[in-house]
Amino acid sequence: MITVSTLDELSTPLVLADRGRIAANIRSMQAVCDAHRVELRPHIKTHKMVAVARQQLEAGAQGLTCAKLGEAEAILPSGVRSLFIAHSLVDPRLARRLAAVAARVDDLRVAVTSEDQAAALDRMLASAGLKLKVMMALDTGLGREGVRDTAAGQRLARKIAGCSRLALAGFYTHEGHFYGVPPEELPSRATIVVDQLCALRDAIDRSLPVWPGCSVTARWIAETGRVQAVRPGSYVFGDLSLTHVCRVMKPADAAITILATVVDKPESGLALIDAGSKTFSSDRTPAGIHGISVDGRDLSVVRVNEEHGYVRGRDVDALKIGDRLAFEPAHVCTVINLTDEVVVTEDGKFFAVWPVDARGKTR
DSSP states (O other), X not given: OOOOSSGGGOOSOEEEEEHXXXXXXXXXXXXXXXXTTOEEOOBTTTTOOHHHHHHHHHHTOOOEEESSHHHHHHHGGGOOOEEEEOSOOOOGXXXXXXXXXXXXXXXXXXXXXXXXXXXHHHHHHHHTTOOEEEXXXXXXXXXSSSBSSHHHHHHHHHHHHTOTTEEEEEEEEEOGGGGGSOGGGHHHHHHHHHHHHHHHHHHHOTTSOEEEEOTTTHHHXXXXXXXXXXXXXXXXXXXXXXXXXXXXXXXXXXXXEEEEEEEEEEETTEEEESOOHHHHOSOOOTTSOSEEESSSSSOEEEEXXXXXXXXXXXXXXXXXXXXXXXXXXXXXXXXXXXXXXXEEEETTEEEEEEEOTTTTOOO
């Protein structure tokens, strides 16, 4: 655990979190949802921190979404009372743990993604004497889990009705494919997602809610007023995918940076930093960028090895060995999952250290 009082005392690489920007991002998304009477149920797979989840709940979030059971267990100290585990649970070895989580919240929902998965989930819950609400997944273009059309959804609804341990409670989708959609097309294509979800719901049970979930589309979809909840995750921090690729957040909203040190300059036009794929991850933008400098200089991390980042750009030759640079990462979710803790700053100064409570909780 870090026990210092200034950033200068800390060695790099560091993952820095701007407390003010996090709070502003939480308030902003909550305000949009409140204005349109849409519940905000943030996905904690981005931040994985009890400290951040508490802030989301205190701001008005009606519940939280998790990717895995381990994330749900780790986030319980936040005080959350309503949880949705948006993943295909089938392993009977998880049944007792799932029952323990259910006993600690008022409302626990899990995903149903296919007829075969529904049958496996039903058997899993039976082994623990558990009955749960389930949300049916609809694939709206990502090509991952979920029914592909209304007819398949109706068949799955009949399957759920025949399962003694499952109770259909709504519909969801993840619009992860929107990260590749041109910004000018986002509003119209987000409307199509809402149309697809509502059509599926209306063909099965008009009384049930629809819960789409993606930070790229969340604001537009909430503003339609046609959904009952949205489940964005990375909006809380932002990254290059949201600020520079999709342009649904401003660069000034990005709350996570990676602080790294220039450790060598092996040739003209290149600097090496002490943060590589074990800090940035291997994720990058469509242009092949892992991170860009946040101080306005033309400096980009264009390649990573495990412990080195390769920095290029017009301003690279002015760098000196020992310089410390802050970069906005391409994909914040993987960055957070690679660190045990983040160093929280306020007005550029050291504020606190927050543990990444659900780091590595993939089971």
